[in-house]
Amino acid sequence: MKTLCEKYAAKLAAQGLAPATGPDAPLVGGLDADLVWNREDPRTAELAGLFSRLSINSLVFVRPAEPYRTILDFLAARNPEAIRPEDTETRTFLHDIPVCADFTAEAMAAQLKRRKVIVIPGRGVAACGTVSPEQGFVSVSSAVFATFVLFFSDYLARARRIELDDGYAEAFARVVRLLPEPRTAPPQLMTSPFLDEESVLAAMAETGRQVVGFGLVDSFFGNISYRLGETVHISQTGSSLDELEGCIDPCPLDGSTTNGLTASSELTAHEDIYRSADFDCILHGHPRFTVIMSMDCERDDCPNRGRCHIHCTECRTVDGVPIVPGEVGTGPTGLCHTLPPAMARNGAAIVHGHGLFTAGKTDFNVPFARLLEIENRCRDLYFERLAQYA
Template sequence: MDALTVRFAERLARAGLCAPDEAAIVCVDEAASFSRQDFPLNDFLAETARLLDVACLMLAPPAEPYRTILEYLAKREAPAIQPRDCETRTFFHDIPVVAQPLPELAAAALSRRKGAYLPGCGILAHGALSPEQAFITVSSVAFAGFVKFFSDHLAAHRDGTLDAAGREAFAAAVRALPPAPQAVPPLARGPFPDREAALAAMAEAGRATVALGLVDSVFGNISYNLDGVLAISQTGSALDALEGAIDCCPLDGSSCAGLTASSELSAHAALVARDPRRAILHGHPKFAVILSMDCAARRDCPRRDSCHVDCDRARFVDDIPIVPGEVGCGPRGLVHTMPPALVGRRGVVVLGHGVFTMGRDDYNEALGDLCAVETLCRARYFQALGLPPA
């Protein structure tokens, strides 16, 4: 168990979410084990885990720029940070701010949410069964905070309501931004001779997408049209660990293989029915999500509280359309909005959610376009602020 806690602490550091040796993790089996034996808040973590009756609890002091961002948001929005991106609306609703490192306060917050923020200490996240669940939550809280912070800053700039504290936090966060993805690694060339080669190419593309930072945590989805059978990542699968986590779903509905497939199976199927390109890649690049939430009509629009699923305005970033839509195939699902917008285009942004791209026979074009859309949106974001690209 001690080795397990250390392994996940190292994984947080590799993902750029936490400085090396700073994460504190407790795993509870017959006894509590800790990633940092001398950490002064170990008793707090162990007691909080006991009150929650969970297998794991993480406290991750976020690396920059997440630390500046979350400290600023926690101070401004306590008792809870209120992100507006699609993933948070769907899975988190809000991020509670725990005022003090007291087990009762932390357990109360985490009994209703997957993650919380403890100012001056870091992101708190629990895993009912495993550290993997807590790791995903830490990553998603960092993503949600990032998107909210930069989105709110642009909105305040447009409204003329920026204050000194906001400007200072923004400047500090921008100084700590990693560079935009530049070099896209070459991937396997298609068309692929058999199903095994196609699945291997999907796994390779998934790893590259995560390595380039184009997802929220390790999530997104990917598919490949095998002449009437759609190979697609399973729901909840990590894009950097797709071996054994891809379903092959006949597009004629003759199999129930889609029961464990991505929740966006219907959108992928609708897309390949319209477009001859075989390879589909979906990620959550941060600045594409941020820019999709920037709208000149946001203050006066009657749909402003539901625009992520209900917007009826034609919106673009250069040649890239922005469309609304929720996950699934309901009446407001992205299955109705994303496929027609992507046909014949290099990419489409789903409002507050992420980007879909395609490749004719393999993932080289799809991954290149995913990077290009993010780089474009990042440049347009700073241009909207009257700043040079960062």
């Protein structure tokens, strides 16, 4: 258990969500025969009380690195009961993020009984798991991602409506100063031809690690696939893009096996993209500014407001890349209906509030480069649009 605690503490640091060392390094605890922590810290005395109050076996506590620290504390101050992001990950997994005023086991447990992750203003973010520290890692990472998207989305919307106040402007200026510089040069990935399953799996695993390493996902979520003949090799649902070895399913396009049961929930969308266009590979990530720009709309009077993620009828694009609505899965409002035709025309499409899909032929170099290029363009476009309201 201690090894797992150390692993997910290191992942939080590798993603830039927390310092790797020092007093603000992540605290990850796990209960096996005994309760163990990845490191010593006086706060574990209070955090340990959560294990007797909740049916959990692991806990992740993080004082986020900047600029996430400023964002979380600002949003918690403005929303003392709960922070309510509107991106797809929050709708699907988090619902809302409760704000806990007191750093006590009793107060934190009361909030964690109903939600996966909580914010303690001035202290940090806490999340628990019933199976593995991975659950807390995902919840913390998702909360940081969602609040980042909310902060920038809300600021742009308020600027458009001329509703900004000095406090928001001051926090925003600080966050922008602390943003890391964007990465612009894509990695050199394995090149085609991939003539057998072994080379396909190796290329997918390598690409998944790079997508996570470049920060183009929320925690480690997203998906990746490659079509080899009439079989789509696709990452499994819930799998870590940076640990895909053994987590890729071969799914024949004719549905002749049951492998699709454990495959990504977006398998149907991938299959229909391959059926409708001449692509060999697909990448899906959650780049932050791409998600932010997908949610930006000038129509405050739109009758679909609040249901944009499934009912948007506006024909919006980012430099020709279409933005489409759609939920995860295959239901009547599933992205499996909207994504394939958009991808067939452009080889890339943004799903409202969710993320970016890119496709390519032969290998993953082009889709990765487009993933990075579109995210950087969305970042530039955000500040260009904001300057219009200055």
